[in-house]
Amino acid sequence: xxxxxxxxxxxxxxxxxxxxxxxxxxxxxxxxxxxxxxxxxxxxxxxxxxxxxxxxxxxxxxxxxxxxxxxxxxxxxxxxxxxxxxxxxxxxxxxxxxxxxxxxxxxxxxxxxxxxxxxxxxxxxxxxxxxxxxxxxxxxxxxxxxxxxxxxxxxxxxxxxxxxxxxxxxxxxxxxxxxxxxxxxxxxxxxxxxxxxxxxxxxxxxxxxxxxxxxxxxxxxxxxxxxxxxxxxxxxxxxxxxxxxxxxxxxxxxxxxxxxxxxxxxxxxxxxxxxxxxxxxxxxxxxxxxxxxxxxxxxxxxxxxx
Amino acid sequence: xxxxxxxxxxxxxxxxxxxxxxxxxxxxxxxxxxxxxxxxxxxxxxxxxxxxxxxxxxxxxxxxxxxxxxxxxxxxxxxxxxxxxxxxxxxxxxxxxxxxxxxxxxxxxxxxxxxxxxxxxxxxxxxxxxxxxxxxxxxxxxxxxxxxxxxxxxxxxxxxxxxxxxxxxxxxxxxxxxxxxxxxxxxxxxxxxxxxxxxxxxxxxxxxxxxxxxxxxxxxxxxxxxxxxxxxxxxxxxxxxxxxxxxxxxxxxxxxxxxxxxxxxxxxxxxxxxxxxxxxxxxxxxxxxxxxxxx
Numbered sequence: 026x027x028x029x030x031x032x033x034x035x036x037x038x039x040x041x042x043x044x045x046x047x048x049x050x051x052x053x054x055x056x057x058x059x060x061x062x063x064x065x066x067x068x069x070x071x072x073x074x075x076x077x078x079x080x081x082x083x084x085x086x087x088x089x090x091x092x093x094x095x096x097x098x099x100x101x102x103x104x105x106x107x108x109x110x111x112x113x114x115x116x117x118x119x120x121x122x123x124x125x126x127x128x129x130x131x132x133x134x135x136x137x138x139x140x141x142x143x144x145x146x147x148x149x150x151x152x153x154x155x156x157x158x159x160x161x162x163x164x165x166x167x168x169x170x171x172x173x174x175x176x177x178x179x180x181x182x183x184x185x186x187x188x189x190x191x192x193x194x195x196x197x198x199x200x201x202x203x204x205x206x207x208x209x210x211x212x213x214x215x216x217x218x219x220x221x222x223x224x225x226x227x228x229x230x231x232x233x234x235x236x237x238x239x240x241x242x243x244x245x246x247x248x249x250x251x252x253x254x255x256x257x258x259x260x261x262x263x264x265x266x267x268x269x270x271x272x273x274x275x276x277x278x279x280x281x282x283x284x285x286x287x288x289x290x291x292x293x294x295x296x297x298x299x300x301x302x303x304x305x306x307x308x309x310x311x312x313x314x315x316x317x318x319x320x321x322x323x324x325x326x327x328x329x330x331x
Numbered sequence: 332x333x334x335x336x337x338x339x340x341x342x343x344x345x346x347x348x349x350x351x352x353x354x355x356x357x358x359x360x361x362x363x364x365x366x367x368x369x370x371x372x373x374x375x376x377x378x379x380x381x382x383x384x385x386x387x388x389x390x391x392x393x394x395x396x397x398x399x400x401x402x403x404x405x406x407x408x409x410x411x412x413x414x415x416x417x418x419x420x421x422x423x424x425x426x427x428x429x430x431x432x433x434x435x436x437x438x439x440x441x442x443x444x445x446x447x448x449x450x451x452x453x454x455x456x457x458x459x460x461x462x463x464x465x466x467x468x469x470x471x472x473x474x475x476x477x478x479x480x481x482x483x484x485x486x487x488x489x490x491x492x493x494x495x496x497x498x499x500x501x502x503x504x505x506x507x508x509x510x511x512x513x514x515x516x517x518x519x520x521x522x523x524x525x526x527x528x529x530x531x532x533x534x535x536x537x538x539x540x541x542x543x544x545x546x547x548x549x550x551x552x553x554x555x556x557x558x559x560x561x562x563x564x565x566x567x568x569x570x571x572x573x574x575x576x577x578x579x580x581x582x583x584x585x586x587x588x589x590x591x592x593x594x595x596x597x598x599x600x601x602x603x604x605x606x607x608x609x610x611x612x613x614x615x616x617x618x619x620x621x622x623x624x625x626x
Contacts, residue, residue, distance in 0.1 A: 032534070036440035036443075036444060037440065037444070039440065043433060043434075046433075046502065046505075047456070047459050047502070047505065048459070050467050050470035050474065051459060051462055053474055054462065054466055054469075086473075087479035088479060126365075130362040131362065131365075133362055134358045134363045135363060137356075137357045138360060138363075146367065149367075152374070155559060156604060156607075157603060157604070159563050159565045159583055159600070160381070160563065160583070160600040160603060161374075163381070163583060163584070163586075164380065164381040164597075165377050167384055168373075168376055168380045168381075171380055172376075189373055192369065192373070196369065200366070212356050215356040216356055225356075228356070250460065254460075254464050254465075256465060256565075257565055257566070261584075261587060269463070270464075273466065277469045277472070277570055278569075281469075286466075289466045292463075293462050
């Protein structure tokens with residue numbers, strides 16, 4: 026028994042280390058959102074707002090130079106950051122709606138289709154997930170350029186092509202999440218509805234759809250996150266459009282200010298608050314639903330990550 | 332990838348119910364039409380053009396003529412590119428092994444010892460995903476920076492080396508590995524371990540012969556789930572190696588961004604997919620075997 030307890034302590038210590046590793050960069054991101062420019066930069070700067078120092082002269086900001094909160098307003102007033110975030114939000118909202126609808130349709134039909142019929146479709150879905158994103162991105166780039174050359178109804182490289190490209194991967198993820206839930210649900214309740222004289226549409230609307238809702242929401246949120254955070258497909262299909270990850274990437278490469286940390290901290294705070302509120306609301310309304318049912322789609326969602 | 336086995340199981344279950352009942356509520360097959368059409372245009376279409384480009388001949392800057400020119404593929408056999416392919420595969424393998432070494436004990440801890448806080452521990456694995464991947468990688472760069480605390484005070488100066496890339500790979504893919512492994516550990520029947528130790532097996536023997544054996548499919552699935560995107564990784568090598576330690580993905584990207592040698596970039600992309608398909612096929616064979624004989 027003593028040995029088991031000792032083993033448990035060993036594992037717990039390891040777990041603490043791993044969580045520290047996972048959260049250290051996030052902690053650094055938040056702390057360095059409040060970091061002042063380096064002392065030499067401050068000495069040679071004569072304005073009142075230290076956050077107005079241009080990135081090139083900011084000096085070493087990988088060590089702590091002192092506290093300031095001015096990066097938050099600097100980030101919110103930056104001419105490129107907020108518009109890029111808005112573009113990313115627009116694309117993510119549309120991409121996740123389209124992906125969820127496509128995924129829902131395919132999941133419903135495929136889950137109960139004969140294996141031989143659905144095999145080709147399954148292979149296609151797995152291909153979209155297995156092919157590295159960089160390969161899909163360059164393929165989409167040459168495809169959109171060629172398509173635009175020959176067919177004029179195709180959009181120029183920009184928001185539209187980013188959206189069209191992202192839906193490929195996201196629809197597959199949405200399909201897998203919704204299908205896992207649909208298969209796990211069984212068909213006895215639907216059969217009961219049919220037996221009691223309900224038509225196919227009414228059954229779908231009143232029986233199937235409500236029970237699928239957690240998976241549909243999970244699929245939507247996951248594709249939203251993927252799309253919003255995606256750099257590679259937009260980087261190749263954007264034309265001149267800037268999304269938030271594109272702005273971030275060039276900032277990381279060519280020098281950035283803590284204003285980026287400040288914006289990322291705001292977004293993390295908003296997300297954590299939103300999730301906490303949702304969790305509290307769900308817990309209150311979860312009297313009828315079994316906890317296992319509530320957890321299942323979340324875990325599936327997590328399994329579908331990237 | 333776990334779905335490969337699931338669908339097969341589900342097929343068995345489906346044929347069982349079909350015998351039992353005459354009626355099954357089914358949804359019309361045309362519901363797959365929109366997504367099928369979508370994949371055909373925006374996935375198979377680009378892939379087909381990629382193949383066509385890889386076989387085309389470059390004529391001057393940015394213009395090319397289609398044909399069946401395999402010279403791009405010959406160019407890949409050039410030692411420089413072979414080195415980059417080997418480096419990518421080696422780094423992805425090391426990254427996956429490290430991820431297993433770091434992640435398996437954590438998944439084990441969650442499944443074996445946690446009860447009340449299990450859900451919280453899972454949630455805490457997902458929260459890092461709510462912060463941009465780029466920001467987290469940038470934060471790692473701050474931590475590893477030569478002028479930062481780690482390098483200055485502890486003498487660990489690894490930014491812009493392969494070690495930094497390794498840290499970045501493990502950091503970003505760890506949760507992705509832990510989740511499927513945790514799922515397979517959750518299904519473990521721990522009384523088997525008790526039975527084995529009662530019958531005189533040493534704890535480590537019991538672990539090796541029962542727990543590891545039963546969770547191996549989950550581990551392999553999780554490892555493949557991180558290995559594949561690692562081989563296509565683009566951002567981590569770029570930011571953390573500063574261009575010193577490029578992966579195949581970076582070289583492919585360069586052909587489209589700077590070099591403007593699209594046929595060669597396309598050939599590299601196809602070659603990367605060919606290499607990866609070997610791993611996927613091995614995995615599918617493994618999954619089939621597990622399904623037939625394994626736990």
